[in-house]
Amino acid sequence: MQDTLCEQQRMIAIGDIHGCRQTLEQLIETLAPRPDDQLVFLGDYIDRGPDSKGVIDYLLQLRRTFRCFFLMGNHELMFLDYLESGDPGTWLDNGGRETLASYTVQDGHHLPEAHIDFMKACSYILETEHFVFVHGGLDPEMSIQDNRRYMQPADFCWIRTHLRRSYVETRRYNWKKTVVCGHTPSPDIINLGKLISLDTGCVYDGTDSLGKLSAVILPERKVIQVSNQDR
Structure with missing residues (x-):
């Protein structure tokens, strides 16, 4: 069970990793987290990259040393949907084959139980006094409270409406807190x-x-980036 995220200590949010373990390790080394830092991972740990197994192994290792918070990404969600439905098509077509290769298995049901449990335990949304953390985003027309009330949890993994040009250019968001998200790649944060x-x-x-893995240190909004190391 995850601890409670708070603003009394620094929060470090980390973007989509997608099976790039060496890049993640380089980012953590560059960040050099303090013992009381809180690491918030925004989801999409698996798929597409070469070492999804190694990424989850490393995240489980980090959790023993630091306070870590893990959000559900749409790729974890696709994987879990496959386990439940038995239909791997959507997941395999979106990077799942690379994930199976990293585990040297042909069936996602054969992943280590601890790794499946890790994904099942990921949160859909985390909220503090001034920030909301989510993989995909929130509906920009609704308040945070109404997003929670009217949207399905899975919607938080997929939504991209908030990144339409009309919202980004006008900064017209009906939120009283800052939303921190991943999911949609862009050349810079x-x-x-x-x-x-x-x-x-x-x-x-x-x-x-x-080709960069990015993190932001909050509340000061200091950005740390490393280039892909998993070539």
Whole structure:
């Protein structure tokens, strides 16, 4: 069970990792977290990259040393949906084959139980006094309270409406807190008053200026990035 995230200590949010263990290790080394730091991982730990197994092994290791908070990404959600439905098609077509290869298995049911339990335990949304952490985002037209009330938990893993140009350019978000999210790759982080979008396409090295893993230290909004190390 995850601890309670609070603003009394620094919070470090980390974007989409997608099976890039060496890049994640380099980012953590660069961040050099303090013992009382809180690490908030925004989801999409698996798929597409070369070492999804290694990423989850490393996250479980980090959890023994630091206060870690793990959000559900749409890729974890697709994997868990496959386990429940028995239909692997959507997941396999979106990077699941690379995940199976990293575990040297042909069936997702054969992943280590601890890794499946890790994904099942991920949160859909985390909220503090001034920040909301979520993988995909929130509906920009609704308050945070109404997002929680009217949206399904899985919606928080998929939504991209808040990144439409009309919202980014006008900064028109009906939120009283800053939303910190991943999910949608961009060449650099989007750092607005009410929105911090951290997915800089780590796994897409060499494509459209992507290929970086990004973190933001809160509340000061200091950005730390490393280039893909998993080539």
